[in-house]
Amino acid sequence: MPGDSHRSLASILTFVLVLWFLVVLAAGAAGAFESGPTRPPLAVLVAVAAPLLAFAAAYRGSRRFRDAVLSVDLGLITAFQSWRVIGLTFLFFYAFDLLPGAFAWPAGVGDAAVGFAAPFVVMAIVRRRPTWRRQAMLLNVAGLVDFVVAIGAGVLTSNNAIGVLSGAGARVSLGSLPLSLIPTFAVPLWTIFHIVSLIQLARSAPAVSFSDSAAASASI
DSSP states (O other): OHHHHHHHHHHHHHHHHHHHHHHHHHHHHTTTTOOOTTSOOHHHHHHHHHHHHHHHHHHHHOHHHHHHHHHSBHHHHHHHGGGGGGGHHHHHHHHTTSSOHHHHHHHHHHHHHHHHHHHHHHHHHHTTOTTHHHHHHHHHHHHHHHHHHHHHHHHHHSSSTTOTTOOSSOOOOTTSTTTTHIIIIIHHHHHHHHHHHHHHHHTTOOBOHHHHHHHHHHHO
């Protein structure tokens, strides 16, 4: 039955999500993401890329998974981008000389901008404003560009073999907990949400179930 199939897939995905979080949490606690001055940050890059490759393989190889992706509520996964405001934490650390400005400013401002814009885009989707598709597209493209810039800046300013912009002095490390959860869990997860949103928009059939109900309620 379709309902049972959806619940089963949701349970599997929830299990995978929890397992993924626990794995990167344990790896962070063990110092696996600390690269040091003589090694490139391969562990972090693998932690970012592996979930994206797994998602791509599942989407391409499983019609059931693909159908589930296309049925995800667009407004809901857009709302999750609001959590990107935690990027302001980078600016907080920069204010205390704990992160270099070359990373903190682009990453912090970019994340905060996406996070603050997300609720307005959700409202556009809910109310079916004429420009809601364009707003959703711009938000997701901007969010992906922000990640590319932030990851590049993070690599170049980190204390590793290719950190040519890293500075001297005491600083927090994105390779240690709790900050390691941002590049190894939050960034890949939000990236997947961006990809799902763009797939739905490109297919011209975004799922907006809760948005439809909210718009219907508003019109009564």
